[in-house]
Amino acid sequence: MHGTRFAVLTMSAIAVGVLAGCSSSSGPASGGATQSASAAGTSSTSTTPPASASASSTATAAAFVPIVEPFDSGHPARAIATPASCGSQTSTVAIEKCYEDKTETYDAQIDLVQQGRYQSGSLATRTAIGDDDTAWLEARQTVCAKAYHTGGTIDGINIAACLLDESTARLLGLRGTIPPEAALKSTDSTSLSDVAWYTTPEGSRIGMIDTQGDSAGGVVIAWVIIGGADGFVINPAQFYYSDGAFTDKGVLQPPAGAGGYRVAPGAEYQFSIDYSHLGSDPDRTKGTGGFVYAPGNPVAVWR
Numbered sequence: 001m002h003g004t005r006f007a008v009l010t011m012s013a014i015a016v017g018v019l020a021g022c023s024s025s026s027g028p029a030s031g032g033a034t035q036s037a038s039a040a041g042t043s044s045t046s047t048t049p050p051a052s053a054s055a056s057s058t059a060t061a062a063a064f065v066p067i068v069e070p071f072d073s074g075h076p077a078r079a080i081a082t083p084a085s086c087g088s089q090t091s092t093v094a095i096e097k098c099y100e101d102k103t104e105t106y107d108a109q110i111d112l113v114q115q116g117r118y119q120s121g122s123l124a125t126r127t128a129i130g131d132d133d134t135a136w137l138e139a140r141q142t143v144c145a146k147a148y149h150t151g152g153t154i155d156g157i158n159i160a161a162c163l164l165d166e167s168t169a170r171l172l173g174l175r176g177t178i179p180p181e182a183a184l185k186s187t188d189s190t191s192l193s194d195v196a197w198y199t200t201p202e203g204s205r206i207g208m209i210d211t212q213g214d215s216a217g218g219v220v221i222a223w224v225i226i227g228g229a230d231g232f233v234i235n236p237a238q239f240y241y242s243d244g245a246f247t248d249k250g251v252l253q254p255p256a257g258a259g260g261y262r263v264a265p266g267a268e269y270q271f272s273i274d275y276s277h278l279g280s281d282p283d284r285t286k287g288t289g290g291f292v293y294a295p296g297n298p299v300a301v302w303r
Helices: 002-025 029-046 051-063 092-120 123-147 154-175
Strands: 182-184 205-213 219-226 239-243 246-248 268-275 290-293 300-302
Touching: 092 123, 092 154, 123 154, 123 205, 123 219, 239 268
Parallel strands: 182 300
Antiparallel strands: 205 219, 219 268, 239 246, 239 290, 290 300
16 A cells, blocks of 8 residues: 555645645635625625615525535535644544545635636636536545545545545646646556555546566556546656656557547546666666656656
8 A cells, every 4th residue: 555655645745735825825714705795795885786786696696506525514615623644543534534624624715716716707607617516526536436445444544535635636726726746656556546646636536557567678557547527538648757858758558549538537547658768768777767647747757
């Protein structure tokens, strides 16, 4: 489980930074609601809007649907105080709850961002926001369950941590915040539970498995994709080996095609690339290189 633990620690470190930003900039969800109510009271003091406009505003506000957690139902997502480290809790139940509470706090921040976009958006934008939120929330649980299904108690912890990774990535994406490049640990285990995952802002999960060497002294890497709410379109050129100025783009292996394959939401798909020129890397023995996912700039590297 070394790869999994590394991935959880990496994303949790990013999560702590985002939570700090949340508490200093936006505050909890209840604070946002209080500010809105206060602003509405000030507006009604200065001028009285026509009844039709007031009814329209009420209808618009009521139409926004906040996130309701499947693990804490009955109310919109809300900010919850949590321990700094979930992994330090003393029981499986406590660890899971810690990750779930952090997830709910992030989701409350997601609601604030989406509600701001909703209130200033056109009817088409509002509809799209509602549909997108619903699809993402439904896919989140499916994606995490697909990655972790050993049948052991560790699945509950990994899935809860995965939910946090999903919400962290989505919040950063909605805010337009660029996180630091994720440094993940490679594995040769074929169990998905041992894979160190990168989570895209759209909710897809990307991992890699060091499957075997090749006759040229290189290595064949199996890239693993679990499609988020919008699915995932594979572009092999975005998956390569990099070590400073040295790059090995590799050769896509059969039966995969030339790319463009779309992984359906919630589906798992693997494709292999043979990186046969690694022996030409002048710094390979230094361990500074890694296998990169780069949809533009590199966002994750596995070493």
